[in-house]
Amino acid sequence: MSLKIGWIDYLNTLPFNFELTGIKTDFGYQLVKGVPSQINRYLREEDIDVGFVSSAEYIENFKDYYILPDLSISSLNKVHSVLVLSKKPVDQITEIALTTASKTSRYLTRIVFERFFNKKVSYTQLEDINSAETVLLIGDEAIAYRDKFSYTIDLSGEWYKHTKLPFVFALWCVRKESLQHKKSEIIQLSSVLKKSKEKFFEDIEKYIKEAKIKFDTDFAKFYLKNLDFCLSSQHLESLQLFSNYLLEMGLIKGKPDFRIINI
Known part of the structure; x- marks a missing residue:
């Protein structure tokens, strides 16, 4: 049975x-596509084995x-x-219309x-970006609309300003049952993802052009080089702090353990 990847x-x-x-992969796989909130749900409801999910979904x-x-994916x-x-x-904002695409960003x-x-x-x-006075947007939509509003609050920038830590937006997560039944494929996928990340940045302009994205190549290079795709002890410290805030605010019920597969 092929590995279902969100x-x-x-x-x-x-x-x-x-x-x-x-x-190249040595295992069969199926890509199941969606926005972050959909991939979160697919993993939660066992429709996929592994996926790139919001940090809040893991927590x-x-x-x-x-x-x-x-x-x-961190910054x-x-x-x-x-x-x-x-x-x-900021001092005049009284209401924010929140995208449904990402729970982590809403939190x-x-x-x-x-x-x-x-x-x-x-x-x-x-509901409607163009009629809202203040909105939370993520991903490509945020990039597309960033110049259409007078004021911009970069949430990751604010997190860093107050914590001096990177912010972790998304993690590659696997269901417990899938790890038991498809461990070999998942270990191979982990290696494939790391190799892809390394190869991409060796010739970033080439791959950006081949991807035929809707954004300017120079902006895409700047944007991607600005991101951080690792998961270090500092990233885990940030995830713990994020969890502590959510617990204090009553947004989650318990403190999570961050269980990383030992490969």
């Missing part, structure tokens, strides 16, 4: 695209998952694609406004 076609996932970089359901080592300061965009300055918005800014705002579900 896949997100965002600019920030390009380095892991082993089909693009030509890293909330850590008992069901393990983490692939050395892989993440060491500003991320440029997880943004609260507004027509008003981070609350931490930034309620803990870092000490500001109470109301939250609604985003």
Whole structure:
């Protein structure tokens, strides 16, 4: 039975695209595509074996998952694609329309406004970007709309400013049952993803052009080189701090263990 891999076609996932970089696999697989919130649900509901999921998804359901080592999408300061965009300055913001595409970013918005800014705002579900005064957007959508609003709050930048730690947006996670039944394939996938990441940055311009993305090549290079795709002790410290804030705010029920597969 082939390995079902949850896949997100965002600019920030390009380095892991082993089909693009030509890293061959010795196992059968199926890519199941969606936005982050969909991939979270697919992993939770056992529709996929392994996937790139929001950090919040792991934190909330850590008992069901393990983490692939050395892989993440993180930012060491500003991320440029997880943004609260507004027509008003921060002190005038009273309501934020939140994208449904990522739970991690929704939680981070609350931490930034309620803990870092000490500001109470109301939250609604985003329905129409163009009619909203203040919105949370992520990924390619955030990049596309970043110049259409007067004020920009880079959530990862605010996290770094207040914690001096990178922010971990997403992790490669595998279901416990899948690790038991498809361990060989998952270990191979972990190796393939690492090799793809390394190969991508050896000739970043070539792969950006081959991917035929909708963004300017120079911006894409700047954006991707600005990101961090590792998972070090510092990243784990940041995940623990993020979890502590969520626990204090009553957004999660218990403190997670970060269980990384020993490969």
